[in-house]
Amino acid sequence: MDTTSTHGASPGAARAALLVLADGRFPAGGHAHSGGAEAAVKAGRIREATDLAAFCRGRLHTSGLTSAALAAAAAAGADPLALDEAADARTPSPALRATARKLGRQLMRAARAAWPCDALDALAAARPRGAHQPVVLGVTARAAGLGPEDAAHCVAYESVGGPATAVVRLLGLDPFEATAVLARLAPELDQVARRAAEAGRRALTEGPGTLPAASAPLLDITAQAHAAWPVRLFAS
Amino acid sequence: MHLDHSHDTTTAVSADAARPDGTRRALRIGLGGPVGSGKTATVAALCRALRDTFSIAVVTNDIYTREDAEFLLRNAVLPPERIQAVETGACPHTAIRDDISANLEAVEDLEDAVGPLDLILVESGGDNLTATFSKGLVDAQVFVIDVAGGDDIPRKGGPGVTTADLLVVNKTDLAPYVGSDLGRMARDAQDQRGELPVAFTSLTSGEGVKPVADWVRARLAAWSA
Numbered sequence: 408m409d410t411t412s413t414h415g416a417s418p419g420a421a422r423a424a425l426l427v428l429a430d431g432r433f434p435a436g437g438h439a440h441s442g443g444a445e446a447a448v449k450a451g452r453i454r455e456a457t458d459l460a461a462f463c464r465g466r467l468h469t470s471g472l473t474s475a476a477l478a479a480a481a482a483a484g485a486d487p488l489a490l491d492e493a494a495d496a497r498t499p500s501p502a503l504r505a506t507a508r509k510l511g512r513q514l515m516r517a518a519r520a521a522w523p524c525d526a527l528d529a530l531a532a533a534r535p536r537g538a539h540q541p542v543v544l545g546v547t548a549r550a551a552g553l554g555p556e557d558a559a560h561c562v563a564y565e566s567v568g569g570p571a572t573a574v575v576r577l578l579g580l581d582p583f584e585a586t587a588v589l590a591r592l593a594p595e596l597d598q599v600a601r602r603a604a605e606a607g608r609r610a611l612t613e614g615p616g617t618l619p620a621a622s623a624p625l626l627d628i629t630a631q632a633h634a635a636w637p638v639r640l641f642a643s
Numbered sequence: 644m645h646l647d648h649s650h651d652t653t654t655a656v657s658a659d660a661a662r663p664d665g666t667r668r669a670l671r672i673g674l675g676g677p678v679g680s681g682k683t684a685t686v687a688a689l690c691r692a693l694r695d696t697f698s699i700a701v702v703t704n705d706i707y708t709r710e711d712a713e714f715l716l717r718n719a720v721l722p723p724e725r726i727q728a729v730e731t732g733a734c735p736h737t738a739i740r741d742d743i744s745a746n747l748e749a750v751e752d753l754e755d756a757v758g759p760l761d762l763i764l765v766e767s768g769g770d771n772l773t774a775t776f777s778k779g780l781v782d783a784q785v786f787v788i789d790v791a792g793g794d795d796i797p798r799k800g801g802p803g804v805t806t807a808d809l810l811v812v813n814k815t816d817l818a819p820y821v822g823s824d825l826g827r828m829a830r831d832a833q834d835q836r837g838e839l840p841v842a843f844t845s846l847t848s849g850e851g852v853k854p855v856a857d858w859v860r861a862r863l864a865a866w867s868a
Contacts, residue, residue: 436744439732513744576733637709642730642745 421552427521428544428551429561431568436513440506441573441641442466442566446629448577456584459574463567463592469623471566472599473497474541475559476618479607481545482558485615487530487538493615494539500627502634504539506643512537518547526550545607559603563596564589573641662754669700669760670866671750672859673739673776675803676787678769681813681846683711685787686766688852689859690720697761697863700725700753702746704738706768725757735768743780750780762863772801783862785855789814794823797831805835809842809858816845 427433444462447453453462477494481487498504515537519527526546530538537543541562548558571585603619610618630643662668674682683703690699701721703711705728712728715721727749731738738746750763765781767774776784786807788796791814797804804810810832818825825843832841842854 432741434742434744436742436748438734438737438742439730439745441732509748513748516744516747573732639730640706640733642732 421557424522424551425548425553425557425561428548428553428557429564431572433517435517436510437565437569438572439642440510440569441577441643442569443626443629443633443643444570444573445577445639445641446633448574450629453574453578455578456580456588459571459580459585460588460591463570463588464595465623466566466570466626467563467592467595467599469621470626471563472603472621473619474566475562475600475603476606476610477539478541478545478548478558478562479555479604480610480615480618481542481607482548482553483545483555483607483611484549485607485611487526487542487546488533489615490542490545490610491534491538493618494542497618497620497622498539499622500630502630502643503627505634506630507539507541508534508537509642510537510540511543514540514543514547518543518550522547522550524550555604555607556600559600559607560596563600563603567592567596577640666759667867669698669750669754669758669763670783670863671763671765671781672862673765673767673781673784674787675739675767675770675774675776675784675807676811677771677792680769680787680789680792681811682766682769682787683714684846685785685811685813685844685852685855686764687715687718687720688846689764689856690715692852692856693762693859694721698757698759699762699764700727700750700757700760702726702749702753702763702765703728704731704735704746704766704768705729706731706733706735711766711768725753727753731768735770736774739765739767739774739776739780741777743777746780761867762859772796772799772803775802775806782866783808785809785811785858787811787813790818790823790825790828791821794818794825794828795831797828797835800835804832807839808862809840809855810836811855812841812843814845815843816848 447462453459477490481490515531527550530546544562545558571589574580575582575585606619660667676682686701693699705711709728712726715726716723729745729749754760784807786803812828846852
C-alpha cells in the first residue's frame with residue numbers, strides 16, 4: 408500500500424515517530440484516564456503489583472486487542488468513518504464510548520500539530536466532537552509514516568501503560584514494580600499487536616466486520632458506575 | 644451546533660487568537676497557587692465584579708472532581724452552563740502545563756455553547772509553588788498565595804511567584820493573627836518579580852477583589868484593542 412504521509416516515508420519505515428507517538432508525555436489527554444484502574448482499586452481488586460499484572464493482562468487481551476486492531480486497520484488505510492462505526496459497535500458502555508471520543512478529539516489536536524495532513528483534517532471535519540481514539544491513532548500513525556504493526560503496538564501498550572501509571576498514583580505502588588509489570592507483559596504485547604495488525608490488514612479487504620470484538624464486561628460495568636461517582640481522581 | 648471545518652482551515656492550535664470561524668476568541672486567564680490560598684474565592688469574587696460588564700465562563704481543574712465547580716454553582720456566581728470542570732488524574736499541574744488537551748477542549752466547548760465570551764477564567768487545582776500555566780492554554784496567569792501560608796513564600800520564589808503576570812497575596816486581614824509581615828512580603832515579592840505587579844487582597848473586607856478585577860479589566864482592554 409502507498410502512504411498518504413506528507414513526509415514521504417513508506418509505512419513501517421519510521422521508528423523515531425513511533426517513539427514520539429507512544430511517549431507517555433505525548434499531550435493527548437491520556438494522563439487523566441486510568442483505563443478502569445481507579446474503579447478496580449476502589450473495589451479492592453488491585454492492591455499490589457500482582458493484581459496490577461492480572462488487570463493489565465485482562466485489559467490487553469480484551470479491549471486492548473479490539474482497540475489495537477481498529478488502529479491497525481486505520482493505519483493500513485481502511486475508511487476511518489467505517490472503523491469509527493465498528494468501534495461504536497464494539498464498545499457497549501456509553502461511558503466508554505464518550506471517553507473514547509473525548510480522547511480521540513484530544514489526540515486529534517496533538518496529531519494535527521505534529522503531523523498535519525489532509526487525512527487528519529478530513530477526519531476532524533467529519534467528526535468534530537471526536538472519533539474513537541484508536542481510529543484517530545491509526546490515521547495519525549499513517550500520517551507519521553508508521554504502519555499497522557506500529558499503530559497496534561502503540562494502542563496495545565497504551566491499554567496497559569495507562570492503568571499502570573494510574574495505579575502508581577492511586578496506591579503509591581512502587582514505580583519500579585509497576586514498570587516491571589509492563590516489562591513482563593512485553594512478549595504478550597507483541598503477540599497481541601501482531602494479531603491486531605493481521606486483523607487490521609484483513610479488514611482492509613474484507614471489511615471492518617472481521618475485526619476482533621473482544622470485550623471485558625466487568626470493565627464496561629465498572630466504567631458506567633465510575634462515570635457517576637461524585638468524587639474521583641481520573642476521568643475514566 | 645458546531646462550526647463548519649473546511650479542509651484548508653488552519654488547525655485551531657491552542658494559543659491561536661482566532662477561532663476557526665475567524666472571530667477573536669475570549670481572553671483566557673489562568674489562576675494558580677497552593678491549596679487553600681483562595682483561588683476559588685477569588686474566581687467567585689471576580690465573576691461577581693465583572694459579570695455585568697463582560698461575558699464570562701470558568702473552567703475548574705479540581706484535584707477531586709467538581710468540588711470547586713460546585714462551590715461556584717452554590718454561590719451562583721454564574722449560570723451552571725458557564726462553569727465546566729476538568730478532571731486531572733491526580734496531577735493538576737499536568738493538566739495546565741504539560742498536557743493541556745482537556746482544558747483546551749473545555750474552553751472551546753464553553754465558547755461554542757455559551758459564546759461569544761469576553762473572558763474565560765481557568766482555575767488550576769491547588770498545587771505547589773512550581774505550578775504554572777502553559778502559554779498554549781492561557782494568555783496571562785495570576786498566582787494566588789495567602790499570608791497564612793507563611794510570609795517567607797515570596798522570598799522562596801519559584802516559577803509561580805516569580806513569573807506570574809500578577810501575584811495576589813490574599814487574606815491580608817489575617818496577617819496580625821498569623822504573624823505575617825506584609826511589608827516584608829511586598830519587598831521580597833518585588834525582589835523576585837521586578838516590575839511585575841503584586842496585589843494585596845482581603846476578600847472579606849475593604850475593597851475586596853478590586854485590585855485583581857482592575858488588573859483583569861486592563862488585560863481585557865488590551866486584548867480587545
